[in-house]
Amino acid sequence: MTRINIGLTEEQRSGVMNLLNQNLADSYVLVVKTKKYHWDVVGPQFRTLHELWDEQYEELSENIDELAERIRTLGGYPTGTMEGFLSLATLKEHSGEIPTATGMVTQLVEDHEQIIRNLRSHVDRCSEEFHDQVSADFLTDLMQKHEETAWMLRSFIEGKALEPDRQKPTETRTLVGV
Template structure:
Protein backbone atom coordinates (compact mmCIF):
# COMPACT_ATOMS: atom_id res chain seq x y z
CA UNK A 1 0.00 0.00 0.00
CA UNK A 2 1.24 3.49 -0.84
CA UNK A 3 2.60 5.66 1.97
CA UNK A 4 0.94 9.07 1.59
CA UNK A 5 2.23 11.25 4.44
CA UNK A 6 3.22 14.43 2.57
CA UNK A 7 6.86 13.48 2.01
CA UNK A 8 8.07 12.43 -1.42
CA UNK A 9 9.06 8.81 -1.99
CA UNK A 10 12.64 9.90 -2.69
CA UNK A 11 12.88 11.91 0.53
CA UNK A 12 11.36 9.09 2.56
CA UNK A 13 13.94 6.69 1.08
CA UNK A 14 16.87 9.01 1.89
CA UNK A 15 15.64 9.56 5.46
CA UNK A 16 14.99 5.83 5.94
CA UNK A 17 18.50 5.02 4.74
CA UNK A 18 19.98 7.42 7.29
CA UNK A 19 17.74 5.96 9.98
CA UNK A 20 19.02 2.48 9.04
CA UNK A 21 22.54 3.71 9.84
CA UNK A 22 21.30 5.12 13.14
CA UNK A 23 19.55 1.81 13.88
CA UNK A 24 22.80 -0.06 13.23
CA UNK A 25 24.69 2.29 15.57
CA UNK A 26 22.02 1.88 18.25
CA UNK A 27 22.13 -1.90 17.93
CA UNK A 28 25.91 -2.05 18.26
CA UNK A 29 25.74 0.27 21.28
CA UNK A 30 23.10 -2.02 22.79
CA UNK A 31 25.29 -5.11 22.40
CA UNK A 32 28.34 -3.30 23.79
CA UNK A 33 26.31 -2.20 26.80
CA UNK A 34 25.15 -5.79 27.34
CA UNK A 35 28.77 -6.92 27.12
CA UNK A 36 29.76 -4.37 29.74
CA UNK A 37 26.86 -5.43 31.99
CA UNK A 38 27.87 -9.08 31.76
CA UNK A 39 31.62 -8.62 32.19
CA UNK A 40 32.28 -5.62 34.42
CA UNK A 41 34.40 -6.34 37.49
CA UNK A 42 35.63 -4.32 40.42
CA UNK A 43 34.66 -3.00 43.84
CA UNK A 44 31.79 -1.02 42.27
CA UNK A 45 30.43 -4.09 40.47
CA UNK A 46 26.88 -4.09 41.83
CA UNK A 47 26.04 -0.44 41.20
CA UNK A 48 27.68 -0.51 37.76
CA UNK A 49 25.94 -3.77 36.84
CA UNK A 50 22.56 -2.25 37.77
CA UNK A 51 23.28 1.04 35.93
CA UNK A 52 24.35 -0.81 32.77
CA UNK A 53 21.12 -2.81 32.90
CA UNK A 54 19.19 0.47 32.89
CA UNK A 55 21.25 1.62 29.90
CA UNK A 56 20.72 -1.50 27.81
CA UNK A 57 16.99 -1.48 28.56
CA UNK A 58 16.83 2.13 27.34
CA UNK A 59 18.84 1.13 24.26
CA UNK A 60 16.37 -1.65 23.47
CA UNK A 61 13.52 0.88 23.52
CA UNK A 62 15.44 3.22 21.22
CA UNK A 63 16.16 0.41 18.77
CA UNK A 64 12.47 -0.39 18.58
CA UNK A 65 11.31 3.19 18.00
CA UNK A 66 13.96 3.81 15.31
CA UNK A 67 12.89 0.65 13.48
CA UNK A 68 9.25 1.67 13.79
CA UNK A 69 10.02 5.14 12.42
CA UNK A 70 11.56 3.52 9.33
CA UNK A 71 8.36 1.49 8.91
CA UNK A 72 6.23 4.64 9.35
CA UNK A 73 8.11 6.10 6.39
CA UNK A 74 7.09 3.08 4.30
CA UNK A 75 10.34 1.11 4.29
CA UNK A 76 11.36 -2.23 5.67
CA UNK A 77 13.94 -2.77 8.39
CA UNK A 78 16.77 -5.26 8.21
CA UNK A 79 17.20 -7.20 11.43
CA UNK A 80 20.24 -8.91 9.91
CA UNK A 81 23.33 -8.36 12.06
CA UNK A 82 25.58 -8.64 9.01
CA UNK A 83 23.75 -5.68 7.43
CA UNK A 84 23.97 -3.65 10.62
CA UNK A 85 27.70 -4.21 10.93
CA UNK A 86 28.12 -2.89 7.37
CA UNK A 87 26.20 0.28 8.22
CA UNK A 88 27.39 1.19 11.71
CA UNK A 89 29.89 3.92 12.50
CA UNK A 90 30.81 2.14 15.71
CA UNK A 91 33.22 -0.69 16.35
CA UNK A 92 31.60 -3.74 17.90
CA UNK A 93 34.90 -4.67 19.54
CA UNK A 94 35.87 -3.64 23.05
CA UNK A 95 39.56 -4.05 23.81
CA UNK A 96 39.73 -2.36 27.22
CA UNK A 97 39.74 -3.64 30.76
CA UNK A 98 36.60 -5.04 32.37
CA UNK A 99 36.34 -2.09 34.75
CA UNK A 100 33.62 0.50 35.09
CA UNK A 101 36.00 3.24 33.90
CA UNK A 102 37.04 1.25 30.84
CA UNK A 103 33.48 0.47 29.82
CA UNK A 104 32.23 3.96 30.62
CA UNK A 105 34.91 5.54 28.40
CA UNK A 106 34.00 3.22 25.54
CA UNK A 107 30.26 3.74 25.90
CA UNK A 108 30.72 7.50 26.26
CA UNK A 109 32.63 7.61 22.98
CA UNK A 110 29.86 5.66 21.25
CA UNK A 111 27.10 7.88 22.64
CA UNK A 112 29.01 10.97 21.51
CA UNK A 113 29.45 9.46 18.04
CA UNK A 114 25.71 8.85 17.79
CA UNK A 115 25.01 12.39 19.02
CA UNK A 116 27.18 13.83 16.27
CA UNK A 117 25.55 11.63 13.61
CA UNK A 118 22.08 12.67 14.73
CA UNK A 119 23.01 16.34 14.97
CA UNK A 120 24.32 16.19 11.41
CA UNK A 121 20.95 14.94 10.14
CA UNK A 122 18.41 17.16 11.92
CA UNK A 123 18.50 20.13 9.55
CA UNK A 124 18.84 17.87 6.53
CA UNK A 125 15.71 15.93 7.49
CA UNK A 126 13.78 19.13 8.27
CA UNK A 127 14.86 21.27 5.34
CA UNK A 128 16.22 19.22 2.45
CA UNK A 129 13.84 16.27 2.87
CA UNK A 130 10.78 18.09 4.25
CA UNK A 131 10.46 15.63 7.14
CA UNK A 132 10.05 17.68 10.31
CA UNK A 133 8.53 14.65 12.06
CA UNK A 134 11.70 12.63 11.77
CA UNK A 135 13.79 15.73 12.52
CA UNK A 136 11.86 16.13 15.76
CA UNK A 137 12.06 12.40 16.47
CA UNK A 138 15.85 12.28 16.19
CA UNK A 139 16.19 15.49 18.20
CA UNK A 140 14.50 13.65 21.07
CA UNK A 141 16.86 10.71 20.63
CA UNK A 142 19.84 13.06 20.61
CA UNK A 143 18.70 14.55 23.92
CA UNK A 144 18.52 11.07 25.47
CA UNK A 145 22.05 10.31 24.27
CA UNK A 146 23.28 13.69 25.56
CA UNK A 147 21.90 12.91 29.01
CA UNK A 148 23.50 9.46 29.04
CA UNK A 149 26.80 10.93 27.85
CA UNK A 150 26.67 13.45 30.69
CA UNK A 151 26.02 10.67 33.20
CA UNK A 152 28.88 8.54 31.86
CA UNK A 153 31.21 11.56 31.79
CA UNK A 154 30.27 12.36 35.39
CA UNK A 155 31.25 8.84 36.46
CA UNK A 156 34.70 9.38 34.95
CA UNK A 157 35.54 12.58 36.86
Protein backbone atom coordinates in the same frame (compact mmCIF):
# COMPACT_ATOMS: atom_id res chain seq x y z
CA MET B 1 1.23 -2.19 -1.76
CA THR B 2 -0.73 0.98 -1.26
CA ARG B 3 1.07 4.14 -2.32
CA ILE B 4 2.12 6.26 0.64
CA ASN B 5 0.90 9.85 0.37
CA ILE B 6 2.09 11.73 3.47
CA GLY B 7 3.53 14.81 1.77
CA LEU B 8 7.00 13.36 1.26
CA THR B 9 8.28 12.03 -2.03
CA GLU B 10 9.63 8.51 -2.28
CA GLU B 11 13.13 9.99 -2.57
CA GLN B 12 12.64 12.04 0.62
CA ARG B 13 11.32 9.04 2.53
CA SER B 14 14.15 6.88 1.22
CA GLY B 15 16.75 9.43 2.31
CA VAL B 16 15.28 9.62 5.80
CA MET B 17 15.01 5.83 6.06
CA ASN B 18 18.70 5.50 5.16
CA LEU B 19 19.58 7.85 8.02
CA LEU B 20 17.24 6.03 10.40
CA ASN B 21 18.77 2.67 9.45
CA GLN B 22 22.23 4.05 10.24
CA ASN B 23 20.94 5.19 13.64
CA LEU B 24 19.37 1.76 14.12
CA ALA B 25 22.67 0.05 13.28
CA ASP B 26 24.63 2.24 15.69
CA SER B 27 22.03 1.60 18.37
CA TYR B 28 22.38 -2.16 17.90
CA VAL B 29 26.16 -2.04 18.17
CA LEU B 30 25.80 0.11 21.29
CA VAL B 31 23.20 -2.15 22.91
CA VAL B 32 25.45 -5.18 22.36
CA LYS B 33 28.45 -3.37 23.86
CA THR B 34 26.39 -2.12 26.80
CA LYS B 35 25.05 -5.61 27.51
CA LYS B 36 28.53 -7.13 27.19
CA TYR B 37 29.94 -4.62 29.66
CA HIS B 38 26.95 -5.25 31.96
CA TRP B 39 28.00 -8.90 32.04
CA ASP B 40 31.78 -8.37 32.26
CA VAL B 41 32.27 -5.48 34.67
CA VAL B 42 34.26 -6.27 37.83
CA GLY B 43 35.69 -4.29 40.70
CA PRO B 44 34.40 -1.91 43.33
CA GLN B 45 32.04 -0.26 40.84
CA PHE B 46 30.47 -3.57 39.83
CA ARG B 47 27.03 -3.14 41.35
CA THR B 48 26.64 0.51 40.35
CA LEU B 49 27.69 -0.07 36.74
CA HIS B 50 25.90 -3.41 36.43
CA GLU B 51 22.60 -1.77 37.44
CA LEU B 52 23.23 1.41 35.40
CA TRP B 53 23.96 -0.57 32.25
CA ASP B 54 20.90 -2.71 32.79
CA GLU B 55 18.80 0.48 32.77
CA GLN B 56 20.64 1.84 29.75
CA TYR B 57 20.31 -1.46 27.90
CA GLU B 58 16.54 -1.34 28.40
CA GLU B 59 16.32 2.27 27.17
CA LEU B 60 18.44 1.47 24.12
CA SER B 61 16.17 -1.48 23.34
CA GLU B 62 13.15 0.85 23.41
CA ASN B 63 14.97 3.31 21.15
CA ILE B 64 15.74 0.52 18.70
CA ASP B 65 12.09 -0.45 18.53
CA GLU B 66 11.04 3.16 17.97
CA LEU B 67 13.62 3.60 15.19
CA ALA B 68 12.39 0.45 13.46
CA GLU B 69 8.77 1.59 13.78
CA ARG B 70 9.61 5.02 12.33
CA ILE B 71 11.18 3.30 9.33
CA ARG B 72 8.05 1.17 8.89
CA THR B 73 5.88 4.29 9.22
CA LEU B 74 7.73 5.77 6.26
CA GLY B 75 7.10 2.63 4.22
CA GLY B 76 10.45 0.91 4.57
CA TYR B 77 11.92 -2.07 6.31
CA PRO B 78 14.51 -1.72 9.04
CA THR B 79 17.86 -3.44 8.80
CA GLY B 80 17.57 -6.59 10.86
CA THR B 81 20.77 -8.59 10.58
CA MET B 82 24.11 -8.30 12.35
CA GLU B 83 25.81 -8.14 8.95
CA GLY B 84 23.54 -5.27 7.98
CA PHE B 85 24.07 -3.46 11.27
CA LEU B 86 27.85 -3.77 11.08
CA SER B 87 27.93 -2.55 7.49
CA LEU B 88 25.89 0.59 8.31
CA ALA B 89 27.18 1.42 11.79
CA THR B 90 29.67 4.17 12.47
CA LEU B 91 30.45 2.60 15.85
CA LYS B 92 33.06 -0.12 16.00
CA GLU B 93 33.08 -3.32 17.95
CA HIS B 94 35.92 -3.97 20.36
CA SER B 95 36.08 -7.74 19.89
CA GLY B 96 38.33 -9.69 22.19
CA GLU B 97 38.76 -6.80 24.64
CA ILE B 98 37.63 -6.71 28.22
CA PRO B 99 38.62 -3.26 29.44
CA THR B 100 38.67 -2.09 33.03
CA ALA B 101 35.43 -0.68 34.40
CA THR B 102 36.65 2.86 33.70
CA GLY B 103 37.74 1.78 30.21
CA MET B 104 34.27 0.39 29.58
CA VAL B 105 32.66 3.64 30.67
CA THR B 106 35.08 5.63 28.51
CA GLN B 107 34.27 3.55 25.43
CA LEU B 108 30.54 3.94 26.01
CA VAL B 109 30.91 7.72 26.43
CA GLU B 110 32.78 7.87 23.11
CA ASP B 111 30.07 5.79 21.43
CA HIS B 112 27.21 7.90 22.78
CA GLU B 113 29.04 11.05 21.70
CA GLN B 114 29.54 9.62 18.19
CA ILE B 115 25.83 8.86 18.00
CA ILE B 116 25.05 12.40 19.20
CA ARG B 117 27.23 13.89 16.44
CA ASN B 118 25.55 11.64 13.87
CA LEU B 119 22.08 12.53 15.15
CA ARG B 120 22.86 16.25 15.03
CA SER B 121 23.72 15.90 11.34
CA HIS B 122 20.71 13.64 10.69
CA VAL B 123 18.31 16.08 12.35
CA ASP B 124 19.53 18.83 10.02
CA ARG B 125 19.30 16.61 6.95
CA CYS B 126 15.82 15.33 7.83
CA SER B 127 14.58 18.87 8.25
CA GLU B 128 16.46 20.79 5.57
CA GLU B 129 17.20 18.23 2.86
CA PHE B 130 14.24 15.85 3.18
CA HIS B 131 11.62 18.20 4.73
CA ASP B 132 10.57 15.56 7.28
CA GLN B 133 10.08 17.51 10.47
CA VAL B 134 8.52 14.54 12.27
CA SER B 135 11.67 12.46 11.82
CA ALA B 136 13.82 15.48 12.73
CA ASP B 137 11.84 15.91 15.96
CA PHE B 138 12.03 12.18 16.68
CA LEU B 139 15.81 12.22 16.24
CA THR B 140 16.11 15.35 18.37
CA ASP B 141 14.37 13.54 21.22
CA LEU B 142 16.66 10.56 20.71
CA MET B 143 19.70 12.85 20.76
CA GLN B 144 18.57 14.31 24.09
CA LYS B 145 18.46 10.80 25.59
CA HIS B 146 21.99 10.05 24.37
CA GLU B 147 23.25 13.40 25.70
CA GLU B 148 21.87 12.59 29.15
CA THR B 149 23.40 9.12 29.10
CA ALA B 150 26.78 10.48 27.96
CA TRP B 151 26.68 13.06 30.76
CA MET B 152 25.92 10.37 33.36
CA LEU B 153 28.75 8.19 32.11
CA ARG B 154 31.20 11.13 31.86
CA SER B 155 30.31 12.09 35.43
CA PHE B 156 31.33 8.63 36.55
CA ILE B 157 34.86 8.91 35.09
CA GLU B 158 35.67 12.60 35.52
CA GLY B 159 37.23 11.93 38.91
CA LYS B 160 38.04 15.57 39.63
CA ALA B 161 37.70 16.85 43.13
CA LEU B 162 34.84 19.28 43.43
CA GLU B 163 35.73 22.80 44.42
CA PRO B 164 33.60 24.30 47.16
CA ASP B 165 31.55 27.32 46.24
CA ARG B 166 33.97 30.21 46.72
CA GLN B 167 31.17 32.61 47.56
CA LYS B 168 31.41 33.77 51.18
CA PRO B 169 28.27 33.37 53.28
CA THR B 170 28.15 37.14 53.82
CA GLU B 171 28.10 37.81 50.09
CA THR B 172 24.58 37.65 48.82
CA ARG B 173 23.10 38.24 45.47
CA THR B 174 20.50 40.92 45.12
CA LEU B 175 17.21 39.52 43.98
CA VAL B 176 15.20 41.68 41.63
CA GLY B 177 11.88 42.74 43.10
CA VAL B 178 12.79 41.93 46.71
